[in-house]
Amino acid sequence: MPHLKVQVYVFTNTKPQRYLLLRYHDEKGGYWQPVTGSVEGDESLRDAALREAREETGVTGRAGDLVESGYAFDFHSYGKDRRESVFGLRASAARDGAPPPVTLSREHQAFRWCTFEEALSLLRWDSNKEGLRSLAERLVEAPRQSRETRE
Numbered sequence: 616m617p618h619l620k621v622q623v624y625v626f627t628n629t630k631p632q633r634y635l636l637l638r639y640h641d642e643k644g645g646y647w648q649p650v651t652g653s654v655e656g657d658e659s660l661r662d663a664a665l666r667e668a669r670e671e672t673g674v675t676g677r678a679g680d681l682v683e684s685g686y687a688f689d690f691h692s693y694g695k696d697r698r699e700s701v702f703g704l705r706a707s708a709a710r711d712g713a714p715p716p717v718t719l720s721r722e723h724q725a726f727r728w729c730t731f732e733e734a735l736s737l738l739r740w741d742s743n744k745e746g747l748r749s750l751a752e753r754l755v756e757a758p759r760q761s762r763e764t765r766e
Contacts (some may be wrong), residue, residue, distance in 0.1 A: 617689060620699040621664045622743070623650040624734075624750050625674050627708045627715075632754065633728040634747065635672065635706075635717065636737055640724045646739040647727070649746070651699070664702040672726070673718030680705040686749035688742045701746035703754065 625635040636647045652667035654660060661681055669675050682703035689698050706715045714728045729737060731751055738744050 617696040617698040619654040619660065619663075620697055621650075621652055621654065621660055621667055622648075622699050622701045622746050623664045623668045623704050624701070624747060625650065625668055625672060625704045625706050626750075626754075627728070628705050629708045629712055629714075631730055633714055633730065634734045635674070635714070636727050636729055636734055637671065637719070637723040638725040638727070639722065643722075644739075645724075647737040648740065648743050650704075660700050661702070664700075664704065668704050671720045671722060674704065674706050674715055676704045676706065682750065682753055684746060684750040684753050686746050688745070690742070699742070701749060703750045 627633045634649075636649060638647050639645055650668050650671045652663065652671070654663040655666075658666070661678060664681055665676055665678070682705065684701040684703060687698055687700040689696065691697070708714055717726045719726060727737070731747070734747055735744055738747065
């Protein structure tokens with residue numbers, strides 16, 4: 616059984632949406648990526664996604680703020696098979712439209728709120744890029760499905 620992991624794109628509820636990327640310390644590669652982490656104990660994927668976002672960024676959310684991207688991928692790292700599931704976490708912007716404040720964990724040295732295109736250009740790993748694309752597609756579908764339900 617693979618070790619379960621989550622990848623979480625924190626995003627704003629503004630138009631255009633902004634996605635939060637975190638930069639690892641230079642000694643760990645200095646690359647940009649979303650929140651990532653492991654599922655602990657009997658924790659669900661959704662609970663792990665909320666916890667990891669809170670621990671790594673200080674951004675809190677509720678289960679209703681989570682969006683499943685529908686994308687997961689397998690990889691092998693540090694001698695283990697792993698399966699990483701991608702989520703989005705909708706973060707409410709301030710009244711002036713500013714993204715919520717971010718408090719970084721010691722894992723990261725910087726953060727950046729990016730447009731979709733900026734995020735794609737900063738991400739290093741193809742799996743991160745595909746996760747972001749899948750989430751963005753899901754976010755476009757959700758409003759359309761809501762409108763169709765009302766009609």
